[in-house]
Amino acid sequence: MTMTDRRRDDEGPLAPWFEAGREAAPRPDGDWMARMEALALEEQPAAVSAAVTPPARRGRLRDLLGQIGGWPAMAGLAAACAAGLWIGVASPDGVAQWWPGDTANAGYTTFDPASGFDFAMLEL
Amino acid sequence: MPYDAMSERTEEELLAAYAAGEPAAARALTARLGPRLFGTAMRMLGDRAEAEDVAQEALLRLWRAAPGWREGEAKVSTWCYRVVTNLCIDRIRRRRGRQVGLDDVPEPPDPAPSAAQAMQSRARDAALQAALDALPERQKQAVVLRHLEGLSNPEIAGIMDIGVRAVESLTARGRKALEGLLLGRRAELGYDDD
Incomplete structure (x- = not known):
């Protein structure tokens, strides 16, 4: 027995009434349908375009790189670090020629980047 | 996408396409x-203007629910029938106390002689x-969905949030x-002559 047959059995003496009711199902008018279609389009979310490129991911390292001047600056920094490390480890003889103070106590030499004269000139 | 192609898609697929911005x-x-x-609201309320309002509200809620609709959570039609029938029940409750009796229903307008059949149908x-308007609201809801909208008892159970046996009892x-x-x-409305 199909669902429709079972429903008809249930309907019994009311079957002609329901049959008439189904045939005379209320229909909306065209104006209302047009308004509903306009409402659906008005409420519709904007189309998602597949061509839109997602924003590039930004991390802290990328931000830092940007702040110090990008890859060229990073290359210079890396070269300076490598040179400093080499000077420290190899301690080449030539470095002493460039050092103005006592090389024996170089590690303890106080080096004043700005003299009292400089501060006086700056009125500090 | 052409409309014909749309007609082959399920309502759930169409709602996902709606949320993705497809005007079709x-x-x-x-x-x-x-x-x-609209038809369900009309049967529940018996008033065209009110049925239009209620059906519009149900559609509006569907459009607003579309972006967050989770696949497999509910059938779109079940959800819509639930919203529209609940809105109808709210309206019926609001206007309770001024209910129209069976004998108070106006006679259909005078037809042209050639339209006797149409008059009888109306x-x-x-x-x-x-x-239907004289039934308690839950019975009316179940009868309309079962016998006029042609839904199955399990579908109605889902819409009314009750068990299948409770639906059978209500209908x-x-x-x-x-x-x-x-x-x-029967005789007055010509059913004995059919």
């Missing part, structure tokens, strides 16, 4: 759901509507009440 999906869903929701429909009681209201008018 908006049109297809409106064409598919609008008349059904009279039968008006009598059915008046009898049985509704039919019994309708028999009491309508069967005495």
Whole structure:
């Protein structure tokens, strides 16, 4: 027995009434349908375009790189670090020629980047 | 996408396409759901203007729910029928106290002599509507969905959020009440001549 047959059995003496009711199902008018279609389009979310490129991911390292001047600056920094490390480890003889103070106590030499004269000139 | 292609898609697929911004999906869903929701509201409320308002509200809620709709959570039609029938029940409750009795239903307008058949059809429909309006709201909801919208008992159970047996009980009681209201008018409405 199909669902429709079972429903008809249930309907019994009311079957002609329901049959008439189904045939005379209320229909909306065209104006209302047009308004509903306009409402659906008005409420519709904007189309998602597949061509839109997602924003590039930004991390802290990328931000830092940007702040110090990008890859060229990073290359210079890396070269300076490598040179400093080499000077420290190899301690080449030539470095002493460039050092103005006592090389024996170089590690303890106080080096004043700005003299009292400089501060006086700056009125500090 | 052409409308014909849209007609092969399920309502759930169409709603996903609607949420993705396909205008054809908006049109297809409106064409598919609008008349059904309006028809149900009309049977529940018996008033065209109110039925239009209620069906519009149900559609609006569907459009606003579309972006967050989770696949497999609910059938679109079940969700819509639930919203529209609940809105109808709210309206019926608000206007309770000024309910129109079966005998108060206006007679259909005078037809042209050639339209006797149409007149009889309208009279039968008006009598059915008046009898439906006399039912308690939950019985009316179950009877309309079962016997006029042609839904299955499990579907109605999902819409009304009750068990299948409770649906069967509601429709049985509704039919019994309708028999009491309508069967005495068989001869008057020409059913004995059919």
